[in-house]
Amino acid sequence: QAVAPIFAAGFMVVMLSSVGVPGLNGFVGEYLVLIGSFATARWWTVVAAAGVILAAVYLLWAYQRVFHGEPDDDNRTFRELTVREGLVLVPFLAAIIFVGVYPKPLLDRIEPSVTELIEHVESRTDYVAPVSPAGERAGEEEGGG
Numbered sequence: 001q002a003v004a005p006i007f008a009a010g011f012m013v014v015m016l017s018s019v020g021v022p023g024l025n026g027f028v029g030e031y032l033v034l035i036g037s038f039a040t041a042r043w044w045t046v047v048a049a050a051g052v053i054l055a056a057v058y059l060l061w062a063y064q065r066v067f068h069g070e071p072d073d074d075n076r077t078f079r080e081l082t083v084r085e086g087l088v089l090v091p092f093l094a095a096i097i098f099v100g101v102y103p104k105p106l107l108d109r110i111e112p113s114v115t116e117l118i119e120h121v122e123s124r125t126d127y128v129a130p131v132s133p134a135g136e137r138a139g140e141e142e143g144g145g
Contacts, residue, residue, distance in 0.1 A: 004080040008067040010089050015063050017096045019056040025099035028107075039130035 013024070020030040030052055037045045071078075081089065099106055121127055 003071050003075060003078045006086065007081050010081070010093060011067070012063060013093050013096060015059050017100070019059055020052055023097070023100045025096045025103075027100055028103045 017024040017026040020026045034045055034049060034052075037048065
């Protein structure tokens with residue numbers, strides 16, 4: 001039985017975000033990195049995906065031990081979050097869910113910088129951004145942008 005169930009629930013949302021569960025902000029980043037790297041470095045993408053799986057296993061194991069194990073004398077008196085602490089936590093949890101469900105505003109905000117970075121790298125190296133299945137190069141807008 002949990003000593004601090006509200007704290008445990010908040011921690012679980014943050015941990016699941018780190019794992020990359022769809023619908024939470026961590027999924028967006030992991031998905032974009034894996035999809036982006038697949039075109040140029042498939043084996044490294046496989047290694048990265050294996051790392052994501054190992055991290056998920058480890059985090060779930062750690063969560064189970066910390067929050068669902070038998071409390072020892074040191075943490076038996078661990079107190080629940082105060083109202084003030086809960087009010088600080090709620091916006092973070094809301095942002096984790098919002099970005100996971102609707103990442104477009106954030107992605108639209110960073111897109112010009114990413115396009116500029118790709119152009120900068122291409123202008124100074126032999127690297128050419130891969131073409132997507134839709135026929136667009138990375139960083140280009142639909143419609144020939």
